Amino acid sequence: MALLQISEPGMSTQPHQHRLAVGIDLGTTNSLVATVRNSIAVCLNDESGTAMLPSVVRYLADGSVEVGARAQAAQTRDPRNTIVSVKRFMGRGVADVAHVESMPYDFVDAPGMVRLRTVQGTKSPVEISAEILGSLRKRAEASLGGPLAGAVITVPAYFDDAQRQATKDAAELAGLTILRLLNEPTAAAIAYGLENASEGVYAVYDLGGGTFDISILRLSRGVFEVLSTNGDASLGGDDFDQRLYCWVIDRSHIAPPCDEDVRRLLMKAREAKEVLSRYDEAPIVARLSSGEQVDLTISRAEFDEITRPLVSKTLAPVRKALRDAGLRAEDIKGVVMVGGATRMPQVQRAVGEYFGQEPLTNLDPDKVVALGAAMQANVLAGNRSVEHDWLLLDVIPLSLGLETMGGLVEKVIARNSTIPVARGQEFTTFKDGQTAMAFHVLQGERELVSDCRSLARFELRGIPPMVAGAARIRVTFQVDADGLLSVSARELSSGVEANVIVKPSYGLSDQEVAEMLKSGFEHASEDMQRRALREQQVEAERLLEATAQALATDGDLLDEAARAAIDAAVAALSQAVGAGTLAEVKKTLDALSRATGNFAALRMDKGIRSALTGQKIDQLEV
Amino acid sequence: MSIDLQQDFFALFGLPRVYPIDLAKLEQAYLDLQSRVHPDRHAHRSDAEKRLAMQWATRVNEAYRTLRAPLSRAQYLLELRGVDAALETNTAMSPAFLMEQMEWREAVEEARDAGDCAGLDHLLLRLRKHASEIHDELAEHLSASGDAEAAAETVRRLMFIRKLESEIDDALEALEP
Numbered sequence: 001m002a003l004l005q006i007s008e009p010g011m012s013t014q015p016h017q018h019r020l021a022v023g024i025d026l027g028t029t030n031s032l033v034a035t036v037r038n039s040i041a042v043c044l045n046d047e048s049g050t051a052m053l054p055s056v057v058r059y060l061a062d063g064s065v066e067v068g069a070r071a072q073a074a075q076t077r078d079p080r081n082t083i084v085s086v087k088r089f090m091g092r093g094v095a096d097v098a099h100v101e102s103m104p105y106d107f108v109d110a111p112g113m114v115r116l117r118t119v120q121g122t123k124s125p126v127e128i129s130a131e132i133l134g135s136l137r138k139r140a141e142a143s144l145g146g147p148l149a150g151a152v153i154t155v156p157a158y159f160d161d162a163q164r165q166a167t168k169d170a171a172e173l174a175g176l177t178i179l180r181l182l183n184e185p186t187a188a189a190i191a192y193g194l195e196n197a198s199e200g201v202y203a204v205y206d207l208g209g210g211t212f213d214i215s216i217l218r219l220s221r222g223v224f225e226v227l228s229t230n231g232d233a234s235l236g237g238d239d240f241d242q243r244l245y246c247w248v249i250d251r252s253h254i255a256p257p258c259d260e261d262v263r264r265l266l267m268k269a270r271e272a273k274e275v276l277s278r279y280d281e282a283p284i285v286a287r288l289s290s291g292e293q294v295d296l297t298i299s300r301a302e303f304d305e306i307t308r309p310l311v312s313k314t315l316a317p318v319r320k321a322l323r324d325a326g327l328r329a330e331d332i333k334g335v336v337m338v339g340g341a342t343r344m345p346q347v348q349r350a351v352g353e354y355f356g357q358e359p360l361t362n363l364d365p366d367k368v369v370a371l372g373a374a375m376q377a378n379v380l381a382g383n384r385s386v387e388h389d390w391l392l393l394d395v396i397p398l399s400l401g402l403e404t405m406g407g408l409v410e411k412v413i414a415r416n417s418t419i420p421v422a423r424g425q426e427f428t429t430f431k432d433g434q435t436a437m438a439f440h441v442l443q444g445e446r447e448l449v450s451d452c453r454s455l456a457r458f459e460l461r462g463i464p465p466m467v468a469g470a471a472r473i474r475v476t477f478q479v480d481a482d483g484l485l486s487v488s489a490r491e492l493s494s495g496v497e498a499n500v501i502v503k504p505s506y507g508l509s510d511q512e513v514a515e516m517l518k519s520g521f522e523h524a525s526e527d528m529q530r531r532a533l534r535e536q537q538v539e540a541e542r543l544l545e546a547t548a549q550a551l552a553t554d555g556d557l558l559d560e561a562a563r564a565a566i567d568a569a570v571a572a573l574s575q576a577v578g579a580g581t582l583a584e585v586k587k588t589l590d591a592l593s594r595a596t597g598n599f600a601a602l603r604m605d606k607g608i609r610s611a612l613t614g615q616k617i618d619q620l621e622v
Numbered sequence: 623m624s625i626d627l628q629q630d631f632f633a634l635f636g637l638p639r640v641y642p643i644d645l646a647k648l649e650q651a652y653l654d655l656q657s658r659v660h661p662d663r664h665a666h667r668s669d670a671e672k673r674l675a676m677q678w679a680t681r682v683n684e685a686y687r688t689l690r691a692p693l694s695r696a697q698y699l700l701e702l703r704g705v706d707a708a709l710e711t712n713t714a715m716s717p718a719f720l721m722e723q724m725e726w727r728e729a730v731e732e733a734r735d736a737g738d739c740a741g742l743d744h745l746l747l748r749l750r751k752h753a754s755e756i757h758d759e760l761a762e763h764l765s766a767s768g769d770a771e772a773a774a775e776t777v778r779r780l781m782f783i784r785k786l787e788s789e790i791d792d793a794l795e796a797l798e799p
Contacts, residue, residue, distance in 0.1 A: 019666070150666075179665050223653055320795070382666035391657045418687070420661065420680045480676055481661040546667045593668055600671040604678060607658040611651075 019149035021381035022140045023373025028087040028210030031055050033136040034374035041371040044143045057131045058082040059120040067135040076263045079104035081118045088210045089114050089125035091162030104259030126170045133174035150179040152377040156211040157183035158231030158397045179380040181482040185215035187372030188338040193219045200333035208339040210236040214318045216325040225393045228324035228416045230317035237341035244269035252294045261288045277343045304346045311350045335359040403440035407449045412477045422478040433465040460489040462496045536585045540577045557602045569595040631685035641764040652686040705770050707777040734793040746790045753783045
């Protein structure tokens, strides 16, 4: 059933055409892609009918790359070139990664994000993740019959800016147009809420392969409002495997295992964990490459005992999220369980006891995130009529701030602020004649700079010399709907300005991404020019269609001259899309964007006006 | 009537510019506006529209956050009347109030050092009750016949109390297993 053709290719210009949009759950252990087809969200399967793609990438000596089950099958044979759970490395330095000592990789000691040395050279987690995303993109395009208009990619709610940015870079590298980065528990809530027509305050407990999130949401008709979120970006099912692995080492009295045997035993540990979700005991039997034999049996009670600290570790963020939402456990109407690791009975029991109710497990915990993401992608692509759309109000998980005197952090935007959000802070010079000022952007809840994540450093230069304290420097933080931060600084009396898109210290520079894109195309032996032209054409089609729709509904807002300018720009772009070169498409695309700028403002104005007239117009004049 | 990003928060939601507000109406107006301006509604549109949507949604979020909480609403209302309540934080407080604050603080520190969660919970409840009395005073000062300077002083007192509340919260969080 993998290759159902249901849609015409996405290059026609008919208005109200169904745009091909997907939701992608880029998981630590498994990844999925889903779409909305005939109003129903479905996961897209591979040729063998499997929805889950193991998040495993193997680099081979001949230059080819394997992704998924084939790579996974090779992991004990070729552990160094077969990367599992790469999500744990996204936006992280070596020092941040847990269990580095038991990982079989050849880590590159470099500042910023960790890199891995493979038979195909040094790879960043962004490139490795892009292989997974690229594989899912190909699956979706084959299944849907055309290039994708866009994708929603999910991230753990507790991901910080560096991890989100890394995910976005990976998507770009994989040739995906990102409609939105969406928090995983929120995606699950969409799928759950729409499926069950639920109202009230719900908790989403999301224990995945490598990350834990808890989100408290208020669901009402048409609105999903996240009240608070918390979590642990490095706690998941993998850690339960790790605990069990340690137990095996401890009990079996074997010599320290080689990389290959570490992988073998970790796989056995995972299998045993899964068996214990259904049976009271599980055998762990393995013959190691050293010739040693492991033959153990673990009971569910023992497994519960050794993983108890992990389970209780999830409850601290739950308490914090409830406190931030101003609620108690008994205020929660239902607890939605998400992520494969919530299948473990001890997890369900602990959550049930904490909330005083049976958790909800009626949706497949492995698929619910991808399904919710697909529903949101369908909305964002504009495939639904506005009246049937729902509204999603999400928050940032961690506070954002600036370094001040004495290594302290001053918070600029508090955690759990609804996004998009902007906040400004004023600073002044502390020396006479000071012409530059350095800023250090941080994320986290602690007071000390050293306890928070450093996101970026930048400088505002060219401040006119003044006496100390006379300059007024306003630093503005803007977090967009993807939860990504940009920062600008401006000296108010002179207007000197510095803008930085926060490219985290742990991230990749724009140039690095560009280079990866380039080498990626060479690697795939795809013509970069042709690819770029196709992307611009898709973008042009999108803008032409958006403009046509806008003119149809709100053309009356324009005077004749403005209308004529837009019509001319539309004609020029339509012609360029049909027959033009890349440069011509780019130029006419820019021209139409500029020509419609003011029209956009008029339309927004009209929308707001009509929202207001929906209420008491007589109170407006107060 | 022109609608722009700079108009005041009350007008943005179509609410009268007074301290007591109908929270249900505020929330409804907030959701109505967000459902028009939110970036998700413009994700498939031109870049110009997407940028505008982000600016508007940001503004609407800020307005909602400001008006929803009584303290920030009061502070904002004073700001519209040309009084900056956040200024002179330390100088203008009465000695009696400062003395009272010190007593609260000592009680919190004592309970924290003793690891007394129940005691901290109790202090938090008492403090909230105390704050709600001061909020009643504030409403009076902010009424048409009220005194803006007295209102500003009351806002400053409530800011002290809020700081104390968050300290108790932090202490409770630190004491948890």
